[in-house]
Each structure stands twice: as C-alpha cells, then as structure tokens.
Amino acid sequence: MKIGPISTQLQAAVAQIHEQTHSRKADAYLLCEATLNLARELHDDAAFIAVAIDYALVIDQQGYPDRSINILYEALQLAQSYHLFKEEGRLLIVIGRSVYTRAEYSLAIQAWAHALEVSELANDDNTWVWAKFGVGQVYDAMEDHATAITVLTEAKKRADELGDHELLMHVIFNLGVNLYREQHYALALENYQIAQTYAINLKFDDEIGELFFRMAEVNLAEDRIELAWQQLDQAEAICTRTHHIWALANIYMTRGIIYAKKGQFRDAHLELEKATAAAIKSGAKHVLMRIYLTQSNIAEQEGDATTCLNTYKQANQIRAQIYPSDKKQQIAALEEIAGISESPGRILLDLANSAQLSNANLLELSELICKNAIKILKVDQASYWNYSNQQFIKLFRFPPQEEVSQDESISTDQHPSFSKSILNGDLIIAHSVRHHQMTWPLYAEHFLAQNIFSVLMIPIRVGNESRGFLCFENCNSQHNWTSNEVQYASQLALVAARAISNIDLSNFLHEIATLNAKLVQNNEILEQRVAERTQELASAMDHLIQSEKLASLGNLVAGFAHELNTPLGNTLTASSTLLEKNNELIEQINIGKLKKSTLDQYLAESSMTAQLIERNARKASNLISNLKQVAVDTASSKIRYFNLNQTVNETLITLSPSLKHKNITIENTIPPDIHLNSYPGSLEQIITNLVNNAVIHAFTEQKNPTIKINASLLDLDFTQITISDNGCGMSDSIKSKVFDPFFTTKFGQGGSGLGLYLAYSLVIGTLGGQLQLETTEGIGSTFIITLPNQAPQEQDQGNNLHRH
CATH class of the missing domain: 3.30.565.10 (Histidine kinase-like ATPase, C-terminal domain)
Structure with missing residues (x-):
C-alpha cells in the first residue's frame, strides 16, 4: 500500500507548524493538536506523520504526557504500515527523545536501537546520526560523560560528512554539555559558540536561548559571575518567548546558585521554587533531581539541616526512579547499540568463523578461547587445560597471574573423582568452589592463591574422547552462574572441540604429506601406512554404530532376563511340587498302603502340574525365540528376506x-x-x-x-x-x-x-x-x-x- 501526498487542506498548517517548532512552541503545540485531529478526520496519514514528528519537539511544555506520546506511537504505526523507513526512523528518534526527557532510559534505548536498524534499511545516514546522538544523551544521563563524548564525537564526524547543519548543531551542542561535565571548560565553550552560530542561522530560537544558559554555566564554573548573569538574562528572555520550559528550569536553578554564592539565600530559594515548578511542568525528572540537590547544598550552607535532609531525600527518590537496579544491564545494552562493545552472541559467532581459529595450533587456540571468554562471559579469568598422560595440564590463563606457577596440573591419581567427572563429560558449575563436592579438594592447591570464589568447568570432547576442559573463574566474590553463561561456556567448548578436530586433521594431513614426500624412496611402505590410516577413519563410524547396537542389545537382554524370571520360576516351583508328590506315591507303594483314592488324587494333581509346567515353558520358549531372532538380526550384518510386520512385532516384544x-x-x-x-x-x-x-x-x-x-x-x-x-x-x-x-x-x-x-x-x-x-x-x-x-x-x- 502506497501513501498519498499531504492534502491541500492541511499543507499550509503542516508548513506553519514546522516553521514555529523552534520559535513559538505554544502556538505550534495548539496548531499541532488541531491539525492532528483534522488529519484523522480526513484520513490524511501523510499529514499526520509529518505533524507528529514536529509535535514531538513542542510537547515538552506539557511535560511529555502519556497522551502525547501515544500520538507519536500512532504515527509510528502508520509509517510502519506504509513501509516508510525514513519516516519510521525519524519518529523513533523523537519518541526516544520524549521518553528520554521523562528519564525513561530503557524505552529511549529501545527506540534508538530500533532507529539504528531502520536507518540501515532506509540507507538513511541522517537517522543513524540522530540515533547515535540519542545514545550519547543516555550516556550523559547515566553520568558516563567520557563515553558520551566518544559516541558524540563519532556522530559529529558522520554529521560533518552529511553537511546537515541542524544535526551538527545538536551534536556539537551536546558534545559541549559533556565536555562541561568533564570540566573541559574551554572546549565546552568553543562547542557552544559553534552550535549557537548554527542555531542563529537556522533561526532555532529555543536552542539559542538554551545555549546562552549553557555558556552561563561554564562562566559560572570559572567565576565569571557577571558575564554568567548577563547570559542567564538573555537565555530567560528567549526561552520565555519560545516557551522552552525545560531550559527555564535550568536557568532559574543556575540563577539560584549565583544568589547563594552572593549570600542572598532568600532570593536563591525563590529562584529554586520557580525552577522546581518549571521542571515539574516539563516532566524533566533529571533536572528536578539536580534542583533538589542544589536546594540541599544551599540549605547546608545556611545551616538549615531540616531542609538540607528533606531535599536530599527527594533528590535520591528521583534518582532511584531514573537509575533502576538494572543500570548495569542498561549500560551493557547501550554499549552494544553504540558499537562500543559487541554482544556475546556476535563475539562467539565471529570467533567460530575466525580464520585465525582455523590455522591455530593448540597453544594459540587456548589463548584465543580464553581471551574471547573474558569478553563473552565477563569473568575475571579464563584458563584452558589439556588432558594428556593421565593428567590435566594448564596450557594458558588470561589474564596471566605472575604469582601463580605456570606449570599447574591436576593428576587423575590425586583427584580421581574430579577427573572421572570431567572425563565423563560432566559440567562442573561451582558457585562456591569451597563448598562444591568436585572443587573443594582442589581449593587449597589451585584456587586459594588466586582468591578464586567461583568456577565454571566445561569439558572439551572430540567424539568420545576427552581432550581437556575450559575453566571460567570469578575472583574476590561469589558469582552465581546463569543458564546463559553456561550456554555460552558450552558453546566455547564446542568451538574449541571443532578447532581441535581441525588440528587433528591438519596433523593427519601433514603426516600424509610427509609420507607422500617419501613416496619415491619407499612407495610400498607409504601405501601401507595410508591404507592403515584410511581404514582407521573408515571404521570409526562402524565402531560407533556397533557399540550402540551392542548397548541396545544389552538393555534388551537385561529386560528379558527380568521377564523370564516369572515363567521359569513358575516352572521350577511346579516341577519341585511334582517331584515331591512322586516321592510320596512311591513311599505309599513301598509300604503297601496305596489306595485308589490316593492314586486318583495324585493323577489329577500331576496332570494339572504338568499343564502348568508346559504353559510356562512354552511362554519362556516364545520369549527366548523372539529374543534370539532379534539378537541374531542385531548382531548380524547379513541381508535376508523378511516380513516387515513380523519383524516390527518382534522388535516391539523385545521392548x-x-x-x-x-x-x-x-x-x-x-x-x-x-x-x-x-x-x-x-x-x-x-x-x-x-x-x-x-x-x-x-x-x-x-x-x-x-x-x-x-x-x-x-x-x-x-x-x-x-x-x-x-x-x-x-x-x-x-x-x-x-x-x-x-x-x-x-x-x-x-x-x-x-x-x-x-x-x-x-x-x-x-x-x-x-x-x-x-x-x-x-x-x-x-x-x-x-x-x-x-x-x-x-x-x-x-x-x-x-x-x-
């Protein structure tokens, strides 16, 4: 389905809204509301999408209410239904900005991550930079300003290439904010001045006003108070005219700080009250948090302990809302989106397909696996242990520990239970090495010196053969391993096993090549060795199949042995009874007291006993016959003509x-x-x-x-x-x-x-x-x-x- 053009009824309104977005927010907001309603009535989806993008930039004066953000999602739904990737990307950007301003950082991260994906589909570098810009803002809010500078610098480079002045203005502006947070005041001021030049040329009055406030912040930090005061006056005049409420909250707060520096505490509190009202109106939680912290600091200067404590508590309550318990996970997700760190799955995939892995020897393989394990599992240490000559020998540990012996080994004789478990292919998941049944015997010798609390040991198996294990180690505190971590660790072991198979194959091929080089000297010996090796490889599958067949046959025999106990037991009991009756009859004959009634009773009982013996013997015979047929077939590799129904029935009987x-x-x-x-x-x-x-x-x-x-x-x-x-x-x-x-x-x-x-x-x-x-x-x-x-x-x- 293709979207139509903006209707003639709404073209003028859409253009007027776009013009007023940065200069007359209040007027633009009212016009947006009316135009969006009319666009719904006219089913003008193109107008609705266009207005919604600008609407996101003016709703801050309303505090970003849910109703307004719902409109943005409504427009997003329309853009997606028409497969308008560019518009979808723009809407995701402004949605991210809206929820970011409400300090809903998880939602902002999701929106900007999706925008990055859409920008690839639309081949839209502009949206890509806006998304990177948004990620930088989240790092700023998460108080990781150094990383924010890295991300924003990358965005600035791409924005320079695009030549988009609006985009450049926003990126340079926010780069200045984070430089200021890191106390690089001269660089921050330089970026603000460049951004303000762009804003003046673009006639973005709201941004001009906010930039005057940002410059005032820098000048106040360097004690140029009078200059800072002048810039705050300029900022207030512009932001009041443009209804830039969020910026006014910051302006009032900064002016309150200056009053406090001068000892004019009553005026300082009046400014902070205005700042609080503006922050609440705009819905800017992080600004409100800073205002409460500023009030607390000023109250402390005054010696007002009650106000100091109360406002500090209010600030911390907002901080708990802004920075939830999963902040670490949010930052990890942010790093993946920003391209600062790769996801575990991506690292694992790259490792599995690495040409370096294909050409590595065993020592190089161990180093490669351990170094990537640190990135994937985020553990403190990782080590690779090779199995040879009845012992596990540590080949490599990363990072290396100078105080630990490089010649670590675990003997199967000294630690039989541990060795048997690893050789059997069992995973050892020890949240606490001191209390796990398999690891506590190793604690004093291998874990104590390095202060290792938790280990995850994954066997490396090639076919049915154990080749060692990977050990992932957490130091200084207990780590409770998750199912995802166990899965990633197991996949690393599979990658190692595959690489070992390649090494084995490479060694085998090398041997073949060596033999080929000697072909001229001793062709007969060469052919014999190649034939032997080829036979070994060809018989490996047959050996595996025969082992499984014999195991199945063993299970069948064990089951049938149990099944035969009943008829054979009945037969034994009946025959014993018959023998006993025979002896009694013989005794009666010998003493000459045999009666006809006794003989008749004997004949009746012996007949019944014989029938019982016959039935149970026949039942055992049938069972043995079926087992014999299956056993012969299972053990035989000969071809023969057979009835399918009968063969399946015999198999089911054995089961x-x-x-x-x-x-x-x-x-x-x-x-x-x-x-x-x-x-x-x-x-x-x-x-x-x-x-x-x-x-x-x-x-x-x-x-x-x-x-x-x-x-x-x-x-x-x-x-x-x-x-x-x-x-x-x-x-x-x-x-x-x-x-x-x-x-x-x-x-x-x-x-x-x-x-x-x-x-x-x-x-x-x-x-x-x-x-x-x-x-x-x-x-x-x-x-x-x-x-x-x-x-x-x-x-x-x-x-x-x-x-x-």
Whole structure:
C-alpha cells in the first residue's frame, strides 16, 4: 500500500507548524493538536506523520504526557504500515527523545536501537546520526560523560560528512554539555559558540536561548559571575518567548546558585521554587533531581539541616526512579547499540568463523578461547587445560597471574573423582568452589592463591574422547552462574572441540604429506601406512554404530532376563511340587498302603502340574525365540528376506519389558503382506532408537501417550514406514539439529545424543534409504523412513552414505 501526498487542506498548517517548532512552541503545540485531529478526520496519514514528528519537539511544555506520546506511537504505526523507513526512523528518534526527557532510559534505548536498524534499511545516514546522538544523551544521563563524548564525537564526524547543519548543531551542542561535565571548560565553550552560530542561522530560537544558559554555566564554573548573569538574562528572555520550559528550569536553578554564592539565600530559594515548578511542568525528572540537590547544598550552607535532609531525600527518590537496579544491564545494552562493545552472541559467532581459529595450533587456540571468554562471559579469568598422560595440564590463563606457577596440573591419581567427572563429560558449575563436592579438594592447591570464589568447568570432547576442559573463574566474590553463561561456556567448548578436530586433521594431513614426500624412496611402505590410516577413519563410524547396537542389545537382554524370571520360576516351583508328590506315591507303594483314592488324587494333581509346567515353558520358549531372532538380526550384518510386520512385532516384544510401566500405547498397523530383502537387524535398531526417543523426549504431560507404526508400498521398488507420536513435538531450532551427533535435550540426564544420529546413519548408509522428520511443537512428531525393497549390497553402503 502506497501513501498519498499531504492534502491541500492541511499543507499550509503542516508548513506553519514546522516553521514555529523552534520559535513559538505554544502556538505550534495548539496548531499541532488541531491539525492532528483534522488529519484523522480526513484520513490524511501523510499529514499526520509529518505533524507528529514536529509535535514531538513542542510537547515538552506539557511535560511529555502519556497522551502525547501515544500520538507519536500512532504515527509510528502508520509509517510502519506504509513501509516508510525514513519516516519510521525519524519518529523513533523523537519518541526516544520524549521518553528520554521523562528519564525513561530503557524505552529511549529501545527506540534508538530500533532507529539504528531502520536507518540501515532506509540507507538513511541522517537517522543513524540522530540515533547515535540519542545514545550519547543516555550516556550523559547515566553520568558516563567520557563515553558520551566518544559516541558524540563519532556522530559529529558522520554529521560533518552529511553537511546537515541542524544535526551538527545538536551534536556539537551536546558534545559541549559533556565536555562541561568533564570540566573541559574551554572546549565546552568553543562547542557552544559553534552550535549557537548554527542555531542563529537556522533561526532555532529555543536552542539559542538554551545555549546562552549553557555558556552561563561554564562562566559560572570559572567565576565569571557577571558575564554568567548577563547570559542567564538573555537565555530567560528567549526561552520565555519560545516557551522552552525545560531550559527555564535550568536557568532559574543556575540563577539560584549565583544568589547563594552572593549570600542572598532568600532570593536563591525563590529562584529554586520557580525552577522546581518549571521542571515539574516539563516532566524533566533529571533536572528536578539536580534542583533538589542544589536546594540541599544551599540549605547546608545556611545551616538549615531540616531542609538540607528533606531535599536530599527527594533528590535520591528521583534518582532511584531514573537509575533502576538494572543500570548495569542498561549500560551493557547501550554499549552494544553504540558499537562500543559487541554482544556475546556476535563475539562467539565471529570467533567460530575466525580464520585465525582455523590455522591455530593448540597453544594459540587456548589463548584465543580464553581471551574471547573474558569478553563473552565477563569473568575475571579464563584458563584452558589439556588432558594428556593421565593428567590435566594448564596450557594458558588470561589474564596471566605472575604469582601463580605456570606449570599447574591436576593428576587423575590425586583427584580421581574430579577427573572421572570431567572425563565423563560432566559440567562442573561451582558457585562456591569451597563448598562444591568436585572443587573443594582442589581449593587449597589451585584456587586459594588466586582468591578464586567461583568456577565454571566445561569439558572439551572430540567424539568420545576427552581432550581437556575450559575453566571460567570469578575472583574476590561469589558469582552465581546463569543458564546463559553456561550456554555460552558450552558453546566455547564446542568451538574449541571443532578447532581441535581441525588440528587433528591438519596433523593427519601433514603426516600424509610427509609420507607422500617419501613416496619415491619407499612407495610400498607409504601405501601401507595410508591404507592403515584410511581404514582407521573408515571404521570409526562402524565402531560407533556397533557399540550402540551392542548397548541396545544389552538393555534388551537385561529386560528379558527380568521377564523370564516369572515363567521359569513358575516352572521350577511346579516341577519341585511334582517331584515331591512322586516321592510320596512311591513311599505309599513301598509300604503297601496305596489306595485308589490316593492314586486318583495324585493323577489329577500331576496332570494339572504338568499343564502348568508346559504353559510356562512354552511362554519362556516364545520369549527366548523372539529374543534370539532379534539378537541374531542385531548382531548380524547379513541381508535376508523378511516380513516387515513380523519383524516390527518382534522388535516391539523385545521392548515391552522396558515399557511395561510407562503407560504408553504402541500400535503396529503395518499390512501383513509387505516383505523386504534388506537388513532386519539394522531396521530393528532403527525402530528401537525411534521408539526410545519418543519415550524419553516426547511424552511429558500428554494424556494417552501413543506411538503409531505404519507402512505402505510406494511402488514396486520402495516402501515407506512412518513412526508417529502425539507428544510435545519439537521447535524449529531443535528439529534442525536433531540428527546431529551428540545433540540431546537431556544432557546430563541419560541422553547420549547418538540415538537419532545412529538411526539416520543406518537408514542412509546400511539400508540405502531416506529419513525425514515432520514435527509441530505441542502436537507431535512423525519420522518418515523411505527404504528400497531391495537393500544395497554391503560394498555399496559406504557409497550411499558418501553420496548423501
């Protein structure tokens, strides 16, 4: 949708408002209100947006009420609906200015941050500078004037390039304010004079008046009181005419300070009363706070303890509103917006993609990781520990500690519990190292000398092998680690693991290159070594798959052993009873007292006992038969012709002992006439992993948890198997990583992160098929397996995997 031009009915009003914005604020305000209402009636969105931008500059005389700021957001909504990025940026700038004046700094930061984003979309350098200017103002309000000067100097450089005199005037003006706060009086005065020249040329009377007040501040600081008084008179005359209420509050306050210097305390208080009224009217909380502090100081000079204390309390109450408890977080967010510091996510991303990381050796890697960890986690220290020869050796710590031995190490023999935990891949999150079960034994030897209170230790693992750990350390006071910090630390460990893999690969390639260089001298030996290394790499995946298969088979056997106890126990009890009855019958025969009734009773009981033995023996036999078939298939890599429904049923029977108490319904609706010539053991492994994945991850609070297994022939060559659940489903972020090795949402709770990866590898590689996932968060998941009815021969499996 495209916005139309400003209607002819409102063109004159819009132009008049723009002209009066800096010279006749009261008149401009009234005209803005009337024009905005008329623009609504006429549905003149272009006029509404244009007037709203100027309206933001004149509403300070009303104290920036919510109603007025709501109008600015209404205009912003219109600009966004028409995709007017330039106007959207301008409105975000004035919204930021409005809430900034009300000391709502969080809202101001958000508005100016959004303005920076929009300026990129609109390619609008002007809006970019205005946003940077706003950020500088917040630093000024946060009393970080040195950083404000840095930000405003950067904005001035870009404004110079643009040649925008209005923008330059505001930036130079505020640069002067912060130079004054830092007591660089000569530079502040120089900037004020330049800004006033621009303001005069632009006919911005309100800014001219405020600049006279700013010059008076500098002259008063350097005891040029008469000159300061003259400039305050000039400022008051102009600001009264232009209804610049915020500036009048500052003028009255400064005049009160001069009266107090002269000992005219009654006049000083009268000026401060006028200043207080103006500050309240304009809604300028930070000015009101300064006025109360000034009253407190003057009351102290007078010896009026009651007024001194009361006004000091009032100032502190406003300070608590202006500077909330999250000031540190606000400044951190401000630093990211201003480009002074990068966000942790950006630093981590840059590190992960760093060319330096790709080419680093182990020592260079440890230095790179530790230095970036300090920036990302904001910790006092970070260290990298390498695992070798049954001990952890510190490779690097940043910043280095001169008083600490450079040859720190932790022996697995001396600290077995700690070492086992790290080697198993466990995170150690110690808010207090003196009281954590894994770190207190290390306290005296490794933490006490450096006054380390808290540590976060993240293992570095490459495949199934432990290669060391990262240690993030906080000194002098306890630090309670947050989930975000643990996540960033874990990601740093993953970056380190990836880099180590590259180092391993580089070392391997270097060895290959060395062998190639000797090819002419000993080609036979070279070929043998290359073949050995290639075989090691090729067999790594097979080893991983076989380990997982054997682990699954072990779990099945353990479950079946428990299941077999009942029929075998019943059989043993029945056979013992039968033997006992036989002995009693023999005894009756031997003593010649056998009665017909006794014999009839024996025959009836022995028949019942034999039936009981037969039933339980048959039940055990069936269980063992199913287990035997699955065990043979699981252990075998041979291809054979089998019925799909029967194979899935046998797999589900083997899973039944472990699912007995889960209250989960599994439905197998595969047609009985589908046959495959494939690898049943691999298919059983896949079905087992997918069902176990659903059991572990899908069902949290679902009622009637159900897993459905179905299949259909796509054509003569392919069969499609679906395994669905009505569980919690997955988010897009989890779905994108679900088949990655070692990815699990149950880390530290039994999840290995290999189940779905193994299933995917078997489908793609061994069975020559495809595995897809369809999932909706909160509804459920469906795994779709597409298999050829005739599986590839063993020699083709590696090629299938390679092609994928």
